[in-house]
Amino acid sequence: MPDYRTRSATVRDLPRISAIYSHAVEHSLATFDLEPPDLDYWQTRLDGQHPGDHLIVAVNDDDDAVGYAYSWSFRPRPAYDYTRETSIYLDGSVRGQGVGLMLYPALLQTMAVSGVHTAIAAVSLPNAASERLHVRCGFQKVGEFREVGNKFDQWIDMAFYQRMLVNMPTGEAVVG
Ligand SMILES: CC(C)(COP(=O)(O)OP(=O)(O)OC[C@H]1O[C@@H](n2cnc3c(N)ncnc32)[C@H](O)[C@@H]1OP(=O)(O)O)[C@@H](O)C(=O)NCCC(=O)NCCS
Numbered sequence: 470m471p472d473y474r475t476r477s478a479t480v481r482d483l484p485r486i487s488a489i490y491s492h493a494v495e496h497s498l499a500t501f502d503l504e505p506p507d508l509d510y511w512q513t514r515l516d517g518q519h520p521g522d523h524l525i526v527a528v529n530d531d532d533d534a535v536g537y538a539y540s541w542s543f544r545p546r547p548a549y550d551y552t553r554e555t556s557i558y559l560d561g562s563v564r565g566q567g568v569g570l571m572l573y574p575a576l577l578q579t580m581a582v583s584g585v586h587t588a589i590a591a592v593s594l595p596n597a598a599s600e601r602l603h604v605r606c607g608f609q610k611v612g613e614f615r616e617v618g619n620k621f622d623q624w625i626d627m628a629f630y631q632r633m634l635v636n637m638p639t640g641e642a643v644v645g
Contacts, residue, residue: 472529472530473527473528473529473535473563473568473571474527474528474571475525475526475527475528475571475572475575476525476526476528477523477524477525477526478515478524478525478526478534478537479515480512480515482526482534482537483508483511483512483515484508485526485533485534485535486511486524486526486534486537487505487506487507487508487511489534489536489537489558489559489560490505490506490537490558491505492561493558498593498618498620498621498623498625499558499593499596499599500593501593501618501620501625503620511524514539514541517539517541519542519550519553520583520584521540521551521553521580521583521584521585522539522540522541522542522553523539523540523576523579523580523583524537524538524539525537525538525539525572525575525576525579526572527559527563527568527571527572535559535560535562535563535568536557536558536559536560536563536568536569536572537557537558537572538555538556538557538558538572538573538575538576539555539556539576540553540554540555540576540579540580540585540588541553541554541556542554543589551584551585551586551587552585552586552587552588552589553580553585553587553588553589554588554589554590554591555573555576555577555580555588555589555590556590557569557572557573557576557599557602559572564598565598569598569602570602570605570606573602573606574606577606577607577632577634577637578637580634581634581635581637585634586633586634586635587631587632587633587634587635588608588631588632588634589629589630589631590603590608590629590630590631591627591628591629591630592627592628592629592630593618593625593626593627594613594625594626594627594628600628600630603630603632606632607632608630608631608632609630609631609632610628610629610630611629611630611631612628612629613626613627613628613629614626614627614628614629
């Protein structure tokens with residue numbers, strides 16, 4: 470695998486992050502967004518005010534972001550405070566090379582250290598790579614919704630995945 474590493478995102482990464490997600494919005498069913506969000510959306514995710522909110526990137530040799538993963542609110546009501554929803558997107562040029570298996574565990578570890586109890590991910594179907602990544606990173610599928618999205622004139626199913634983080638020790642190898 471080429472030399473990639475992970476680090477916390479900075480403001481310099483936001484245009485690359487935005488470009489990666491915008492391409493997915495416009496060309497795939499992986500996200501239910503229909504229009505790409507603006508840079509302020511990504512600035513808000515970078516600034517996350519909750520201790521369990523993180524935005525991290527996988528970078529290449531030139532320190533340019535080739536993918537990102539973040540944690541954010543699952544639902545706004547306060548009893549959900551220790552639960553965060555996760556998301557991961559890679560540039561098309563680096564998919565299928567193990568970058569997801571490096572980046573996602575780094576996010577989960579960071580979330581665990583900051584006190585997040587459980588991570589939840591929503592995966593639109595079909596998405597074999599994402600489903601496999603979640604299973605490899607210790608998530609369990611907890612259910613599927615039928616035809617909850619409509620994009621490009623298609624009905625889209627969605628699966629929820631969950632991983633408990635509460636007892637994840639610092640430095641645990643999440644992948645296994
Ligand atoms: C989903 C995504 C983050 C996975 O990251 P990745 O770097 O491509 O995946 P990896 O190379 O780390 O592989 C992770 C696992 O998925 C498997 N996998 C990867 N691509 C696959 C594919 N196209 N079909 C089936 N399995 C696949 C790998 O074999 C590996 O499983 P294994 O270790 O048991 O062999 C990435 O493909 C991506 O950004 N996709 C588009 C955006 C997206 O769908 N995001 C998720 C939204 S829920």
